[in-house]
Amino acid sequence: MAANPPPPAPPRILLAGDAHGRLHQLFKRVNSVNQSTGPFHALLCVGQFFSPEGEAEVGDVADYLEGRAAVPVPTYFTGDYGPAAPRLLSKAAADARGFAPGGIEICPNLFWLRGSNRFTLHGLSVVYLSGKKGPGGPGCYSQDDVDALRALAEEPGIVDLFLTNEWPAGVVNEADTSNVLNQVLDPHGYDPVVAELVAEIKPRYHIAGTKGVFYSREPYVNDSAAHVTRFIGLASVGNKEKQKFIHAISPTPASTMSSADIHARPPNATLSPYVAPVKSVPIGEDPKRPAENTDAQYWRYDVKRQRQGEAEGGRLCFKFTSSGSCPRGSKCNFRHDEEAMEHYNRNVCFDFLNKGKCERGPECKFVHSLSGGAAVRDARPRSERRNVESSCWFCLSSPDVESHLVISIGEGYYCALAKGPLVPNHVLMIPVEHCPNTLMMPPEAEAELGRYKNALAKYFEKQGKAAVYFEWVSKHSHHANLQAVPVPLPKADAVKKIFHLAAKRLGFEFSVVNPDGDANQGRESLRSQCESKSSLFYVELPEGRILLHTVDGNEKFPAQFGREVLAGLLSMADRADWRNCKLSKEEEIRMVDDFKHGFCEFDPAE
Template identity: 55%
Template sequence: MSSSSSSSSPRVLLSGDVLGRLPILFKRVCAVNKSNGPFDFLLCVGQFFPDDPELLGEFMDFVEGRREVPIPTYFIGDYGVSAAKILAAATRDPANLGFKTDGVKLCDNLYWLKGSGRFVLHNLFIAYLSGRCSSKGQPTGVYGEDDIDALRALAEEPGVTDLFLTNEWPRGICNGADTSSALPDVLSSAGTDAIVSELAAEIKPRYHIAGTKGVFYAREPYSNNAAVHVTRFLGLAAVGNTSKQKFIHALSPTPACKMSDAEIRTAPPNTTLSPYTVAEPQNICVKELERPRDDAQHWRYDVSRKRRRSDTEDGKRVCFNFVSTGSCSRGEKCDFHHDVEAREQFFKGACFDFIIKGKCERGQECKFRHSLSDENPRHGDHADTGAKGGRLSSQSSHCWFCLSSPNLESHLILSVGDAFYCALAKGPLVEDHVLLLPIEHVHNTLLVHEGAEVELLKFKSAIKAYFRSRGMALIVYEFISNPSRTTHANLQAVPLPLSKASEVRQHFISAAKKLGFEFSVHMPTSEVDARQELRSQLDRSSSFFYLELAEGSILSHSIGDNEKFPVQFGREVLAGVLNQKDRADWRKCKLSKDEEIQMAEDFKKGFEEFDPNR
């Protein structure tokens, strides 16, 4: 598969539900290619596999190579007759192991876009959601929460998505559109999906293509909230339909990455408001799906007199940086309240969520006090008497990484989210070596709650994009010690030159051999799958090490009780990769506080456009 094009505007064919009718589809493709081509590739939405067992034979002629697929073809409609069996066989092919966001190969020129993802083809950024929403409990051909979360994480990455492929239409797509001449099926809610609407509102593609409804529909362009470009929606009919509805469509879009600012901002005269922020016909209110983001990386909770003993007169939200570190770089210009009382409660061991929201969703699992009274901590607070006479978690009071700890070096903090924060590594191996740390004092990142997991993936995605913009590859590793040590989880994110990234795997395998063990090698299909696989490998009573390589594979090792395993193993091996073994010990790489402050400021300045919490 080619991932680049000599032309600035690749030529693309789009198809609706194929329903296994590959002879009809490719006959039409060849005719269009001859008269108006050549086209670079074909994208298919809606059901790709047959809906009738009698069509399976001619379908398999292409899959098994007896007939040629004439053009690189990508599909997302992974359901229909024999879909599960055919796709399962394809995923077992050794050539299809590892991350395959750009397609699992079925045969020459035919690729299944599995799950969800985004990839680059001929300079176009293409996002997709394979499968469909289902209330009938089908085990295959249905997208899951992991697929949705992965797309939401991708929506936070920099860059404009050119094409977004879904099988079902987004619910409410006709809101605010001129439907005076539209067919009844266009206005029907059948074949639509509210989740697709949410994703389209978040991803903001330049083109959104869908199938399933069996009709052709080209909506007027619509504007997007918090984006300068417009979106065009295309619904395509099924291949070979008897009503002669259009099932194939040609595009020649200039990739957004090749467009000038003026070009990307151009909006046709018939542009409407986003269908996801206006009312449906008959004045039925639609939930606003495009949620505005806050303008700073602070806690986003409103302070209420009902929840706290005192409050500011103007009801401003509380500045998290001030509460957790005692300072805020914005000073008097900060839009959030520098609440001294909240800071005092925080350092006495009170849960920050409880202080601000009046409740904590972690409940009994939270290590902090759910009370504003020093004398009456609630059950499960795990509180000890602190040095100041209040009640402070014994773990957080001594931990280097808990935001409530007096040992925290707040000048190393780079970005703070709701559940995770990013900080400069103490004694960094290389410039921009950072840590991703859960705000809650937990033992490892594999056991954080679902919301925190989503935020972690967004952080990793942003850091990966930032490193990539600097010509570096991201290497991630975590050493999970025996739970009895109650260390604060930290995920190490290290940038390496692209020329060195390809050497990392062999260096770690050789180092493992010298220590007398072999790594388990995982090749997950997505980052979400990768985390699930690692959780299944984790023995909560033992130590564990894993490494995420730049190309997508993962090395992991469960450490035996009597096994000698260096705590700094990951760093030591990476120092060897860089031919800088003298930097294997972080204590020999410590910087002065002024140097750390400058390095942190440099990182924040470069990372600003990628930061999911900005």
């Protein structure tokens, strides 16, 4: 018997702090490290990538953009700010088309990680927040970028690397500051929003820059997660203090690790700094003064509101107000107000709700009134506005829509083949207009959806298959998609059983919406039960019965539950994650052509 091949070696990654435009010096060091201890697969740069000086100080960057110098290894950067950055990045931004979570290439081997997103790099799951906290505009991350990461935090799978420019407020281990430099304790460069995000995302590594100092914190145990997190702060390139600005790691992707390795805790592991009060570095206070009654509630929107004294005056909990739940429950020092949550969902400004005023003034995109009759700039939910105002994969009007996957366009719905399909002919039925779930669509669109389902049933029947439909409706849903997965007829009877079994393993039971099996009546019942602020998952079985689970506010429900269950039914566990099933654009185009050829006789839009 042949021996099993050894597992692939983990990727080797270089990390760098603020480049400040000194790319020649950075890449000279990268070449030296690569020759002595390489090769390395990638370089990840956090902090200010471009020069903080004026337009005259862009020589190094221009050499690479104009082809006079070469980037030695694939390099990804998040610090898209500095006086010259908008001009240097304008062409790349204008030329960017489609969904590019892995970066926009601005010259060979140099990738701009714009906004926020998640992508896979040599098997590693990487999440990033580009830009820094600020008033908005170029080089500043937006609330939309933050909201996108909150939604990503709900997706299954462990994040290996989280890249930010600024450090998370409260990260310093207060129990051991004896060897910590004063620069680490300096309040400049800390961001409470980053602290909030890292506590939700729970990466294995968190990498940050901006403070001009190297700091490798003791690993800490995450709340409600098996693995630990390691924080690494990096100094700026060529700093006078000779602080470390480049660092090498070689992490095994979590997706390939054993359970024992993921659960392993180093002997120097500490508690998470984001679930207990921290008194060492409250932002905006002098670290030399004794801290007075502080609370490091990491999800606070503004660190000035971290002080417990202000909380006693009735300050709102941002986590509860924005999401409807708070991990600290009754232990939270801030107010959980359902009425404020409803106002927030109606696009009322959080600062206005919390302080009675908003310092952003006319620059604020949200409403400064509690009156339902007030002029609302956009009455749609914030999660929906984020995609409308920026980009959305599924909006046909968006430059990011992958139109080559579209197979049919109707009045209210269009159909597309899934990207990274579970099986061939895996179809998404998507509203043409931006809508967070299909249950909120108007009656005429619901009728058209029924026609598409009838057409798919006939098409799949010719192949000896039956359709399973499912939809995950979350408070974070942006653009609806009802998924249709064909399963072989011999397995159709087992669909009900495997969904009930999967539910039992997660600790809940499905309710049956339509015991008589009338799918149309079942959807009508679902539509009457659906509320925009509730989360739910439903699946329509091949025989027409609909199973429903209303997700409790504190419940951690897997966003890919439907796909994961069907992957188990079809003995395709390795295809449960769509990212493992991605095809080239040429393969996708052939797949669409094949589908259209067989579906055209049934297509209700023809």
